[in-house]
Amino acid sequence: MTEWFYGIISIIVVAAIIGITKVIEKAKLEELQGSQKILGIVAILAITGEIIYLSVAFGLLQFALETITSVGVGIILLGVAFQTKLKNAIAGISIAINPKINIKDSIEVENVKGKIVQFGLTKTTIELEDGSKVMIPNVKFDEEIIKITSHKKQKNSNS
Incomplete structure (x- = not known):
């Protein structure tokens, strides 16, 4: 009480x-x-x-x-x-807010060349020259050396 x-x-x-x-x-x-x-x-x-x-x-x-x-x-x-998924998701958010990486940019990672067609939360989809698509885990953008060529620069150089 x-x-x-x-x-x-x-x-x-x-x-x-x-x-x-x-x-x-x-x-x-x-x-x-x-x-x-x-x-x-x-x-x-x-x-x-x-x-x-x-x-x-x-x-x-x-x-x-x-x-x-x-x-x-x-x-x-x-x-x-879910450590790997969380790493990929955080990398995906980082890619989405990065103004230097855009859809239609050319990309080369681990001897695979193509154009970015879609950003996902955990994977980025690229289209190869033969039309096939490859999905790259977003964590690769943080862990690998990746060559990215902006599609804006390609348009300006062709004109």
Whole structure:
């Protein structure tokens, strides 16, 4: 019963602290630029402290730590299992935002020459001179020496 009593009192104290900081901010700091940020920081600190106190007082922290640990282990296992896919996906995002690599550019990687026809999240598709298509894992763009010739330069040189 005393845990509930102290819990309610602590919530009232935190609400009072936040209320007092709002009153001080309105009365004294209203024209001060950034005073809302100060109030926000005080509120976040007070609420975080209250959550930690209540979690410890009512034993909720134990369950939360077990849950966070379980989720963390699961994420690590998935990361290890899908390591290659994750590398390719990150490389794919890097390729997509790189302005130096575009569709229709000529590319040569591991003695394979062709034109880029599609960027995917994990693979880039190139079309060879005979019309066949080859898919290159995006991580190759980070790990291999690749020759890329911009299709814009080719157009200008032909004109």
